[in-house]
Amino acid sequence: MNRMIPADTNVSHFEIGAADCARSPDIVLCAPVPFNWDETVRYLGRSANECLYRLKDGAATRLIPCGGTAVLAEIGGDNSALRIRFPEKRKPADEVQSETVRYIRDWFDLDRDLGPFYRQMENCPVMKDVAKAYEGLRIVGVPDLFEALCWAVLGQQVNLAFAYAQKRRLVEAFGESRRHDDGRTYWLFPTPARIAHLSVEDLLPLKCTRRKAETLIDAARRMADGVLSRDRLLGLGDFREAGQALRQIPGVGPWTANYVLMRCLRDPSAFPIEDVGLQNAVKSRLRLDAKPTRAQLLDMAAVWRGWEAYATFYLWRTLY
DNA sequence: CTCCAGGGTTGGA
DNA sequence: TCCAACCATGGA
Numbered sequence: 025m026n027r028m029i030p031a032d033t034n035v036s037h038f039e040i041g042a043a044d045c046a047r048s049p050d051i052v053l054c055a056p057v058p059f060n061w062d063e064t065v066r067y068l069g070r071s072a073n074e075c076l077y078r079l080k081d082g083a084a085t086r087l088i089p090c091g092g093t094a095v096l097a098e099i100g101g102d103n104s105a106l107r108i109r110f111p112e113k114r115k116p117a118d119e120v121q122s123e124t125v126r127y128i129r130d131w132f133d134l135d136r137d138l139g140p141f142y143r144q145m146e147n148c149p150v151m152k153d154v155a156k157a158y159e160g161l162r163i164v165g166v167p168d169l170f171e172a173l174c175w176a177v178l179g180q181q182v183n184l185a186f187a188y189a190q191k192r193r194l195v196e197a198f199g200e201s202r203r204h205d206d207g208r209t210y211w212l213f214p215t216p217a218r219i220a221h222l223s224v225e226d227l228l229p230l231k232c233t234r235r236k237a238e239t240l241i242d243a244a245r246r247m248a249d250g251v252l253s254r255d256r257l258l259g260l261g262d263f264r265e266a267g268q269a270l271r272q273i274p275g276v277g278p279w280t281a282n283y284v285l286m287r288c289l290r291d292p293s294a295f296p297i298e299d300v301g302l303q304n305a306v307k308s309r310l311r312l313d314a315k316p317t318r319a320q321l322l323d324m325a326a327v328w329r330g331w332e333a334y335a336t337f338y339l340w341r342t343l344y
Numbered sequence: 345c346t347c348c349a350g351g352g353t354t355g356g357a
Numbered sequence: 358t359c360c361a362a363c364c365a366t367g368g369a
Contacts, residue, residue: 181351186367233365235352277352301350318359340350353364
């Protein structure tokens with residue numbers, strides 16, 4: 025029974041400085057300790073088919089939704105700081121910049137104290153080395169609830185490459201985009217309002233199942249109606265209730281609910297135990313002949329208590 | 345044709 | 358609560 029941690033209780037240290045030359049950052053964020061930007065970038069680069077941001081020279085550029093509009097931001101950095109630039113000619117207003125910073129802090133989970141996680145993993149034979157190897161890697165989140173839900177649903181029971189292809193088709197069919205003067209087009213994930221009015225047939229070209237198309241539209245309607253939102257889920261009191269609320273949506277089962285809890289609602293104890301990637305990672309690390317059983321996983325995860333999401337994310341990281 | 349992929353649902357112990 | 362059976366789709 026985890027208590028919810030309001031997103032804005034954390035102090036954020038950032039300075040807005042004048043950009044005196046083209047490459048100097050508009051904003052510098054102090055990185056938390058520990059932080060590992062290279063590992064973060066490696067995670068971001070796990071699919072060449074990612075359509076929501078572009079990776080170049082260790083920096084990610086994407087359109088960030090901000091109060092009805094969107095800001096193009098380039099995020100680079102190292103293990104001690106993140107550097108944010110706004111490459112468009114018109115610099116965003118201060119409050120938009122602040123919102124961008126909030127998004128980025130959330131995206132990379134910068135405000136979490138990982139000390140307890142690393143101390144706990146010392147006692148886990150499966151995780152001990154993994155935790156050290158990727159120290160400073162934080163769970164890369166999906167701040168937008170609708171995006172997180174759609175991504176989880178599209179990712180059910182299909183390989184990641186195919187999931188990325190489906191996401192790209194969804195985004196390029198129904199998302200907004202903006203062309204930048206670097207010649208590239210940057211995309212925003214489709215809004216619930218846009219998907220809510222579609223029919224299942226409209227989504228079949230994604231090559232998802234009818235069932236998944238129905239789930240996406242159902243989720244979009246709930247969000248467009250306002251009955252479902254990230255804030256509402258976070259306001260429910262504890263993550264278990266949020267998970268139950270998510271599972272009200274037909275087509276959202278335990279894996280999907282936990283995936284969303286982990287990547288969007290930031291529940292560090294979310295545990296998608298049915299995940300085949302997690303199972304394969306454990307199998308490989310323990311040199312098992314077969315994927316571990318649910319009981320084996322539960323047994324192993326007993327020492328992860330409270331940090332199951334982080335352990336899972338780190339184990340995923342071992343897969344590529 | 346078979347098997348797998350970052351599952352969901354139903355129905356029965 | 359847990360498990361088996363069935364469902365569904367594309368790619369290797």
